[in-house]
Amino acid sequence: MKKRTLTSLLLTGALAVSLLAGCGSGGGAASDTQTATGTETADAGGDNLEKSKAIDWQSAKDNAGNPLFIDTFVPDTPEKPADPDSLPETDELHWFNFEYPYAEIQKLEQPASPADGCIGKKLILLKNGDHPYHTAYIEATKQAAEIFGMEVEVMSANWDVNIQTQQVDQAINEAPDLIIYNPVDQETSVTHLRKMYDAGIPVIGSNVMPSNEGFQYLLSFCGPAxxxxxxxxxxxxxxxxxxxxxxxxxxxxxxxxxxxxxxxxxxxxxxxxxxxxxxxxxxxxxxxxxxxxxxxxxxxxxxxxxxxxxxxxxxxxxxxxxxxxxxxxxxxxxxxxxxxxxxxxxxxxxxxxxxxxxxNQPPMQDGALPVLLAAKWFNGETIDDYVFMEPAVINADNVEDFLPAQW
Incomplete structure (x- = not known):
């Protein structure tokens, strides 16, 4: 039922990666910027794409020594019933529009990739809020951005949709090359995404799904399954x-x-x-x-x-x-x-x-995944519309395989 997309099976070579301590600040709006300094900066000439494609991201590790970029899958969508709401809530197809909100959405024409390399690009991460999970997520976003030679600015809304609305406007005014968007509220997300789309800024949704209508404005979505x-x-x-x-x-x-x-x-x-x-x-x-x-x-x-x-x-x-x-x-x-x-x-x-x-829902792999998709898109590669992290159950028999924890 799933088409697999393996993003981290080639664990070859060695890559020295600085783990950057990052977290969303508590209380109100928060913003911090990470500039890539550990990766070679691109020349102004035409070799930026070549250098970007040569980056060895496959061997990157998280703070526990596991691959930073997790295995993913692209979901298959079953046939939609004529009237999902008429089905009982115990029937999985009753929730068709919630599980597959993107199924019948016709995506609007998306910005064309510049196809000139990821190095030197600026990202803004619009984070929904602060929590130990999201601290690890942000840490990995910054780590992944450094690997790909990109700059990332983080704005945390601290779970306040009004603050996130202000930050959407702020992000648009800064005109980044791409925005990673974690909505605070599904209902409001469509307004946010429409604003960013109208401004011509490509957006990758991450971690939390937007509203059904919001998917039409997304370049891609990735996150936990x-x-x-x-x-x-x-x-x-x-x-x-x-x-x-x-x-x-x-x-x-x-x-x-x-x-x-x-x-x-x-x-x-x-x-x-x-x-x-x-x-x-x-x-x-x-x-x-x-x-x-x-x-x-x-x-x-x-x-x-x-x-x-x-x-x-x-x-x-x-x-x-x-x-x-x-x-x-x-x-x-x-x-x-x-x-x-x-x-x-x-x-x-x-x-x-x-x-x-x-x-198993690892926050660092969650935070690194949209950066990987962004880098591939900047490099002119085709990325899937929807990408999910491969889930697993952790129990007494395998818990040691997941230690130390990321948060």
């Missing part, structure tokens, strides 16, 4: 639960694409492969307070008692911590807990046997 990793999580947890029992779901923040994927990817997959597993409740206590999550899970334990068998979380720091603490306080070591992403917190919980599994 949220629906795929949610389904993998559901498959593994169902097996561990013996394909029976009842479960509850803690969602991601409402409004973003991760909210739907990380909740209904799980629910629809379980409806298909484990119809005897029943969803008892779905709650959205946020990703900022473990205490809020703990209260929700404690209430579930009180309400459902021994009928609660499995808990799914949409991230593995605050939500996993709150869930585990609630279960420990209630003496419920029998409840299986699985979550999405691979934080250090998650990997330690897996080693301790407190978390059944997590999924």
């Amino acid at each position: 949220d629906w795929d990793q949610s389904k993998l999580l559901a498959q593994y947890m169902a097996e561990k639960a013996g394909y029976k029992g009842n479960y509850c779901v803690i969602t991601h923040n409402p409004g973003g694409s991760a909210y739907y994927a990380r909740a209904y990817g799980v629910i629809t997959e379980l409806a298909k492969i484990a119809p005897d597993m029943v969803c008892l409740d779905i709650q959205s206590p946020g990703t900022d307070s473990a205490e809020n999550v703990k209260q929700v899970v404690s209430d579930w334990i009180t309400k459902y008692g021994d009928d609660l068998d499995v808990i799914f979380t949409s991230e593995t720091t605050v939500q996993a911590t709150g869930s585990i603490e609630a279960c420990e306080a209630a003496g419920r070591s029998d409840i299986l807990i699985g979550g999405i992403d691979n934080s250090e917190t998650a990997l330690n919980y897996i080693k301790e046997g407190k978390l059944t599994c997590a999924t």
Whole structure:
């Protein structure tokens, strides 16, 4: 069902890469600039393209010594049902427009590649907010930009859509060669993307999907395969639960694409492969307070008692911590807990046997991928419209392979 695009199998040669400490500043708008200094600057003559294509990016490593550029795939899209909304929410095709928002979008004509090399180009990263995951993402964006001889400026909206709207205008005024866009809010993203498109600036969407309509303005989109990793999580947890029992779901923040994927990817997959597993409740206590999550899970334990068998979380720091603490306080070591992403917190919980599994969503590879696509485009190469990182499940048997954690 997937067409594979391998971006990091040629691990040959040696490349000395400086790992640059980078993070989005907390509180309000933030901006910082990384100028490529470790890569040879291009001459003003016509050899920039040749030098750009000769860059050895395949051997680049992240801060744990793993390939910086992850294996990816281009998704196949199933046939759209006549009326997705008429299908039950437990049917995966009900969510067709959420899982495949780009399926029926006719992309507008995109700017032509200058095909004159990536070295010397300027990027602006419009980041949605600050979080340890995004700190690692930004670090890798800067690292990748240095590898390709590009300059990158980072603007963080700190999860405030009004700030991001101002930063979109600021980015347009600076007229970069390309913008990498992580939307704060799907609904507003189409307005942002239309502005950037009308200004003639190519945009690569990353990490979080824009609205369906927004895809028409994108040069390309890349990021985590949220629906795929949610389904993998559901498959593994169902097996561990013996394909029976009842479960509850803690969602991601409402409004973003991760909210739907990380909740209904799980629910629809379980409806298909484990119809005897029943969803008892779905709650959205946020990703900022473990205490809020703990209260929700404690209430579930009180309400459902021994009928609660499995808990799914949409991230593995605050939500996993709150869930585990609630279960420990209630003496419920029998409840299986699985979550999405691979934080250090998650990997330690897996080693301790407190978390059944997590999924591999490496932030550094997430942050490096749009820079790779941008570099290829500047070099005149064809890039796919949609590219997703290959997901995997992390459990007690393979957790050591994913250490040390990136965040």
